[in-house]
Amino acid sequence: MNEKENEKLENSVMDKIENGRVKLRSKYLFLAEKLGLGTAFALSVTLAVLFFNLTLFYLKETDNLKYLSFGRFGFLAFLESFPYLLVISFIIFIVLAGCLLTKSDASYKKPFGLLAMGLIIFIMLAGGVLTYTEVARKMEAQAYMGKHPASAFFKFFVGGGTEMRKLGIAGTVFEIGDNYLIIETPQGLRNIRREEEMPEIKEGQFIIAIGSREGQDFIAKEIKITEKEEMPMIERGIDRRFKPFSGHGIQSLPPHLFLFEEDKKECLKNCFKSKPDPRECFEQCLK
Helix, strand or coil, rough: CCHHHHHHHHHHHHHCCCCCCCCCCCCCHHHHHHHHHHHHHHHHHHHHHHHHHHHHHHHHHHHHHHHHCCCHHHHHHHHHHHHHHHHHHHHHHHHHHHHHCCCCCHHHHCHHHHHHHHHHHHHHHHHHHCCCCCHHHHHHHHHCCCCCCHHHHHHHHHHHHCCCCEEEEEEEEEEECCEEEEEEEEEEEEEEECCCCCCCCCCCCCEEEEEEEEEEEEEEEEEEEEEEEHHHHHHHHHHHHHHHHHCCHHCCCCHHEEEECHHHHHHHHHHHHHHCCHHHHHHHHHC
């Protein structure tokens, strides 16, 4: 393009500006948009890292992955307890960060595929590193203290780790009968029944089982003895329920911690009044 054509183009542009057909954007507006884009991108990446970390925390500290040890029968229990909300949130923030990345200057300098791969690797590495810190565990502790802002957030996304399952159950053995077990769970005492002979289990051991829920009872298809350290979130949930009453005896437990059928609860309530040993009541009422 020669000098004459350059001058002609310049005059044309100036004419459009003077006539209001082309409007110049303020450099401050441009800077504000750039800062807003950068802030939104940084926030999206941070939240993606957080949700990936919480997903790993959930899988590592709850009963979810342990159900896979039961083979195909445990797969449905695994699917039931899987942290879908955490994974979906993680994916949403990765996609959002990728969309914002396409609008940045970096996307014009390098292939987007390379940038996207680098972004995903960074998020997963950062989330993995966070699992070696106490971030998620501190959030859990604050969540159950009540009034902290993290409380509602953590319980909404991760609180399902200690919720009652339909197809699986885990907890500490409290009482053993001929065809039943009573275990401590994060919700309270639960009754486990099994048609087949019970495996060799002792009081105080930590177990995990698959089966189905029948009312408040759990009908176990298979039971395994495990270590409570393998499911620390379940262990902490049990401690929150039962530690305030430890040392006071079974009769001091509030009624809502007896997760039995109403007729069984009524039977226990009446039996506790006359029997010195509550375990005799369990034998009588939980047949």
